[in-house]
Amino acid sequence: MDEKFVPNIVVGRLPLYLRTLQLMHQEGRRVTSSQELGERLGISAAQIRKDLSQFGEFGKQGTGYNIEFLTDQLRQILHVNKVWDVAVIGIGDVGHALARYQGFSNRGFRVVLLFDNDPKKIGTQVGDFLVQDLSTMVTKIKEAGVQIAMLAVPVDQAQQVTNLLSEAGVKSILNYAPINIIVPSGVRAQYIDPVLHLQRMTYYLD
Amino acid sequence: MDEKFVPNIVVGRLPLYLRTLQLMHQEGRRVTSSQELGERLGISAAQIRKDLSQFGEFGKQGTGYNIEFLTDQLRQILHVNKVWDVAVIGIGDVGHALARYQGFSNRGFRVVLLFDNDPKKIGTQVGDFLVQDLSTMVTKIKEAGVQIAMLAVPVDQAQQVTNLLSEAGVKSILNYAPINIIVPSGVRAQYIDPVLHLQRMTYYLD
Numbered sequence: 001m002d003e004k005f006v007p008n009i010v011v012g013r014l015p016l017y018l019r020t021l022q023l024m025h026q027e028g029r030r031v032t033s034s035q036e037l038g039e040r041l042g043i044s045a046a047q048i049r050k051d052l053s054q055f056g057e058f059g060k061q062g063t064g065y066n067i068e069f070l071t072d073q074l075r076q077i078l079h080v081n082k083v084w085d086v087a088v089i090g091i092g093d094v095g096h097a098l099a100r101y102q103g104f105s106n107r108g109f110r111v112v113l114l115f116d117n118d119p120k121k122i123g124t125q126v127g128d129f130l131v132q133d134l135s136t137m138v139t140k141i142k143e144a145g146v147q148i149a150m151l152a153v154p155v156d157q158a159q160q161v162t163n164l165l166s167e168a169g170v171k172s173i174l175n176y177a178p179i180n181i182i183v184p185s186g187v188r189a190q191y192i193d194p195v196l197h198l199q200r201m202t203y204y205l206d
Numbered sequence: 207m208d209e210k211f212v213p214n215i216v217v218g219r220l221p222l223y224l225r226t227l228q229l230m231h232q233e234g235r236r237v238t239s240s241q242e243l244g245e246r247l248g249i250s251a252a253q254i255r256k257d258l259s260q261f262g263e264f265g266k267q268g269t270g271y272n273i274e275f276l277t278d279q280l281r282q283i284l285h286v287n288k289v290w291d292v293a294v295i296g297i298g299d300v301g302h303a304l305a306r307y308q309g310f311s312n313r314g315f316r317v318v319l320l321f322d323n324d325p326k327k328i329g330t331q332v333g334d335f336l337v338q339d340l341s342t343m344v345t346k347i348k349e350a351g352v353q354i355a356m357l358a359v360p361v362d363q364a365q366q367v368t369n370l371l372s373e374a375g376v377k378s379i380l381n382y383a384p385i386n387i388i389v390p391s392g393v394r395a396q397y398i399d400p401v402l403h404l405q406r407m408t409y410y411l412d
Binding site for chain 2: 012014016040041077080094103148172178188192196197198199205
């Protein structure tokens with residue numbers, strides 16, 4: 001990669017900027033400013049300008065940002081100017097919701113593979129696809145060249161399935177099981193656990 | 207509150223420590239160290255010691271942390287040594303999964319109220335509870351004294367429902383709608399949007 005090094009925390013804010021710009025675009029807006037973005041996001045305008053300046057010159061002094069142009073640029077930077085195929089592993093309630101989630105469209109992702117090890121679920125249709133046998137996962141993911149997986153299996157299976165996903169060539173795992181998984185070098189993991197967010201708020205409640 | 211000020215980023219790591227300690231406890235473990243916690247979490251041992259030292263002395267030099275004791279202390283600090291009642295608003299696929307989510311038990315939360323505005327959903331049972339009419343939400347939440355809500359409504363309704371939740375006395379909102387919501391002073395919001403995590407990883411993919 002010839003991209004220069006950008007701190008991970010800055011990379012993490014870019015999807016927030018992109019999401020807000022896409023909403024503004026839907027609202028029919030054409031131009032915005034770092035001030036307005038900052039107010040919508042609770043981030044300082046200076047921080048937003050600094051973050052964006054790592055990737056180029058996107059706005060002109062006094063005229064703000066062209067929403068469509070900056071959206072396109074951020075989609076390129078985040079590599080979501082194409083659609084990534086995603087596998088969902090574990091079709092319980094959470095996996096089911098992910099398989100049918102409407103929020104991926106136009107944001108760079110589509111679910112194309114579903115796996116579970118429950119004979120009652122294998123072969124059933126969820127959203128647009130059939131649930132396939134977990135024992136065929138490595139082969140099917142390799143064949144399809146899928147690099148992204150969402151993991152919604154029980155805690156005690158999360159590490160084992162993670163190892164299989166790595167073997168299958170998956171490079172990015174979004175883990176919904178409430179446990180930290182160990183991934184090999186070259187594989188990234190992100191986490192979604194609602195309790196972590198809730199506990200972060202109850203700290204401030206009596 | 208007579209608690210001293212602790213940076214929000216430190217508060218945000220405590221639920222991770224608690225989750226890991228609870229898993230260790232389930233594994234039958236009695237003692238751990240900042241080194242071991244750090245390896246499981248990808249956080250430095252020094253950072254963990256520094257974070258915990260903000261709240262007291264929990265370990266002895268050379269003997270590590272007693273897992274049960276530190277778990278109890280963290281549960282007290284995060285105010286999850288009791289069970290908080292939670293309302294779920296919007297019983298689509300995501301709300302449905304939240305209403306039935308097994309991962310809340312023993313971590314300080316239980317879902318007790320479900321609301322939707324779809325006549326086809328109102329009155330149906332999801333998990334242990336009936337879906338109630340969104341138009342009765344403010345009254346029902348006030349009556350029950352519920353302070354925590356998970357918001358799984360469509361983007362275009364998220365702000366309006368947020369305003370109603372604030373009116374009802376809710377102090378903590380976990381928002382699953384992919385949009386930033388504006389909350390009044392005294393109300394906190396956290397966000398879950400899988401696309402933000404996925405885009406943060408595709409930045410590193412080709």
